[in-house]
Amino acid sequence: MKPCKNQAFTLVEIIVVCGIVSVFLGTAILLFTNFRRGYSRSEGTAVLLQDGAxxxxxLRNDLNNAVIAPDSSGGAPAQLSATPDQLSFMVYSSREAKTMPVVYRYLAAENGGSIFRREGSEKERELIKDRVASLTWQTEFERFLEPESTGSGTVRLSIGLDIQLKMRSGDEKPFTLKTSIFPARLNRQLNSP
Structure with a gap:
């Protein structure tokens, strides 16, 4: 019998190469899925941050234009009011050249609440859809008096806002925003003689 001049791979070499390739593919797939999961989380956080901002x-723009205006009966001024599911106040609209009510409404739901905004008699618009985990807003009223002063002092009104946003997928951690907003025009009106 003549020796074979055509050399081929042995079974052991083929098994070793298949093992190395499968380890390489397994590692590559694992790295890719982890990258994809991390990318989805960061994209979800960016969406939450953008919605919140x-x-x-x-809200800050509306509160900067908030004013004390007589109500429709011509009596006492309309109030800025905050309830657990609604924030309402009067704003001066330069577009309309008049004051009109602005209402922010929070609609809670199990898998994420929504925030709506209505200005005057316009249709309600959805600002954040199904991403609000919790929302708290409250009015804060402070009076600063100078010692031994006979005046009424300076008053400052602010809106404390605490909102927690979350994605519906559930992998991302909720994103919390806390701030106080000071309605500049309204505070000037409260402090003018």
Whole structure:
């Protein structure tokens, strides 16, 4: 019998190569899925941050334009009111050249609440959809008196806001925003003689 001049891979070499390739593929798949999971989390956090920032910017803009205006009966001024599910106040609209009510409404739900905004008689618009885990807003009223002063002092009104946002997928940690917003125009009106 003549020796075979065509060399081939042995069974052991084929098994070793298949083992190395499967370890490499397993590691690559694991790295890719971890990267994808991390990317999804950071993308979800970015969406929550953007929603929260846009909501706070809109609320801050409205509160900067908040005013004390006589109500429709011509009597006492309309009040800024905060309830667990609603925040309402009057704003001066330069577009309309008049004051109109602005209402922020929180609709709680098991898998994420929503925040709506209505200005005047316009249709209600949804600002954050199904991403609010919890929301608390409250009015804070402070009076600063100078010692031995006969005046009424300086008053400061603010809205304390504590909102927690979460994604519906559930993998991301909830994102919490806490701030106090000071309605500049309203505070000037309260302190003017």
């Amino acid at each position: 846009l909501f706070i910017a809109r």
